Amino acid sequence: MAVMHVRNGSSRWLVVWLEPWGQDRWLKRDEMLCIRTDNNGEKLAFDVEYHANDEERADGIENMTIYVENCSYDVDVTDEQGNYVECGHQRPAEVDRKWAARRAAAEEELSRTS
Incomplete structure (x- = not known):
């Protein structure tokens, strides 16, 4: 198991975006998520990318995309x-x-x- x-x-x-599903979870300051997969450890379970643009930063938003890899994709x-x-x-209603x-x-x- 990878955690x-x-x-x-x-x-x-x-x-926090989970790919390949395109799922989003919104965290407030000091909140935490635990992501678990059935990866057996022979290859990397996750690839992480941090990203934000000026518009999102102005709206108080940062992004992290976690690509789940080398598992059955049961997360x-x-x-x-x-x-x-x-x-x-916690996705804001305005979003x-x-x-x-x-x-x-x-x-x-x-x-x-069309």
Whole structure:
């Protein structure tokens, strides 16, 4: 089993993205996630990329993408107490609204060009 602990040490939101699923979990300052896979240790279980752009930083957001590799892709994500943490955990409502508007605009554009 491979285990990774991720703690938000910044004053901003830390969005932890899990790939290849595109799942997001939002952490406040000092919150932690524990990510477990069935990787047997022969090859790396995780590849990590940190990223943020000026707009996200202005909104108080930092990002970390964790690529889960060399396992069955059965991943367990919990908090410090061992409680399951689902996709979208603590995602702010305004982000949901922005994403829904962008998705609707993209679908509208696709329907016009099809």
